Amino acid sequence: MKRRTMETSLAGHSPKLIRSIERRLFLKQGLSLGALALLSGCELTDDEGVQRLLMGMSGLNDRAQGWLFNPNKLAPEYPESAITKPFPFNAFYSVDEVTLVDGKDYKLELEGLIREKKPWTLPELYELPQTSQITRHICVEGWSAIGKWSGVRFSDFLARIGADTSAKYIGFTCADDYYTSIDMATALHPQTLLTFRFADQVLPPKYGFPMKLRIPTKLGFKNPKHIMSMFVTNEYPGGYWEDQGYNWFSGS
């Protein structure tokens, strides 16, 4: 994918959003500068003590973000005219390596603190009440794009399967081996959707067929695609990028 400059990425966006991204970049750069000052002479990526310290700080950051998260505050929604075309593809692999999931044999597996663990086929999932949203996907890499997703409200699905919503985490494993997890408050947020459609079409493989969890209150890497299984737990599950040092909560 062609790399875009910050100016190009932010062209046409609201001044409020630009200020928010600038503030995030300033904080990120400020923290990086602080870390460098602290670590002068150290190899940042190899020093275990430093890694532990930074992960500890990230854990504090997670707790603060969890505490500040308002489960009733909605992410902005947009008109159809604001949709980004073409919507960017982004993954750790190229678009021609996208995992193809066979919809006919597909079953969503459920584990952990869930009362009804019966796997769900796509026809069963498609029969659930659906809703749509046009929201902004914000990537940690510094770009954003607006898209339309449709699916079942995740809180409704959790209620349907008898998930223990007093548990702390929900983890996801995906057909492309990616894995991540989210906090229960975000899972129950009214805009968190288990989506099956993008731009009024069945979710194309490059955007996560058969399903993508769309969370407009979190950064893009917290929105798993090609979901194959999910589990509810009180054990911290982490995630691929989170275990590499990216902030786990990652609210947007």
Added chain:
Amino acid sequence: MKPLQAIALAAILAAGTGAWAADAPAKPMKMDEPMHGEMKKQSMKKGDVKKAAKKKERELKPMIEKETAGSAKK
């Protein structure tokens, strides 16, 4: 499921598959190639995600099974 719903669903699934087939052919992921995207560190390879996922499953599975068994007893 009613017959009409079943036909509609089959059409949706077929349309989705067709759209993808026309979009780009899938090919196996080259696990030893460097990762795409800007989140990676320089040394990361695509296959690292699969290895990490297997390790994570080994770590989490017993804990979740124990937790689930514990909650079932309550």
